[in-house]
Amino acid sequence: xQSVTQPDIHITVSEGASLxxxxxxxxxxxxxxxxYVQSPGQGLQLLLKYFSGDTLVxxxxxxxxxxxRSQSSFNLRKPxxxxxxxxxxxxxxGGATNKLIFGTGTLLAVQP
Amino acid sequence: xxxxxxxxxxxxxxxxxPVTLRCHQTENHRYMYWYRQDPGHGLRLIHYxxxxxxxxxxxxxxxxxxxRSKTEDFLLTxxxxxxxxxxxxxxxxxxxxxxxxxxxxxxxLTVL
Numbered sequence: 351x352q353s354v355t356q357p358d359i360h361i362t363v364s365e366g367a368s369l370x371x372x373x374x375x376x377x378x379x380x381x382x383x384x385x386y387v388q389s390p391g392q393g394l395q396l397l398l399k400y401f402s403g404d405t406l407v408x409x410x411x412x413x414x415x416x417x418x419r420s421q422s423s424f425n426l427r428k429p430x431x432x433x434x435x436x437x438x439x440x441x442x443x444g445g446a447t448n449k450l451i452f453g454t455g456t457l458l459a460v461q462p
Numbered sequence: 463x464x465x466x467x468x469x470x471x472x473x474x475x476x477x478x479x480p481v482t483l484r485c486h487q488t489e490n491h492r493y494m495y496w497y498r499q500d501p502g503h504g505l506r507l508i509h510y511x512x513x514x515x516x517x518x519x520x521x522x523x524x525x526x527x528x529x530r531s532k533t534e535d536f537l538l539t540x541x542x543x544x545x546x547x548x549x550x551x552x553x554x555x556x557x558x559x560x561x562x563x564x565x566x567x568x569x570x571l572t573v574l
Contacts, residue, residue, distance in 0.1 A: 449510065
């Protein structure tokens with residue numbers, strides 16, 4: 351069965367520091383992969399997506415993610431974090447059915 | 463963006479009362495979903511729809527029912543609300559391909 355793991359529940363970074371949020375998936379074929387961001391009291395906003403092709407994908411707000419088939423990973427990165435990036439981030443995987451499988455989320459705190 | 467709205471945005475009700483949440487989309491997507499979000503659990507799928515009058519259960523469907531009489535509207539009903547159904551409920555619509563989902567702003571439901 352398809353599954354998604356986000357190993358880090360909470361991460362704290364300093365403003366201006368680089369960020370990497372981890373996501374691992376389990377699926378026999380190439381999955382569709384997504385990162386969503388949720389600010390407090392808001393819905394989920396799509397940051398970026400991977401379907402096929404170039405394994406490094408660019409998203410909104412300066413985020414990027416890299417699909418690594420050998421590691422079954424789709425980690426989210428940002429070179430310099432801003433205080434407004436504090437939010438919860440969800441990785442999701444699709445492809446096996448018409449449903450998305452979500453990870454349990456990583457809560458990002460940004461220190462001034 | 464699928465132009466998804468949810469109503470009401472907030473609701474407080476009492477145990478045992480029926481509650482209906484409404485989701486409306488403007489992009490004519492075939493697939494629609496209802497999730498609940500609780501701390502420590504991420505997003506859990508309640509029910510989904512793959513067309514008018516075509517619905518199926520998700521992983522946490524007990525105590526919930528859905529209806530879809532028009533492409534644009536997907537209703538979630540709690541027949542007899544319980545305190546365990548206090549949660550934030552999100553609706554999503556999905557493109558026909560690639561499982562790309564767009565989310566509504568959520569409904570915060572409190573059952574006293």
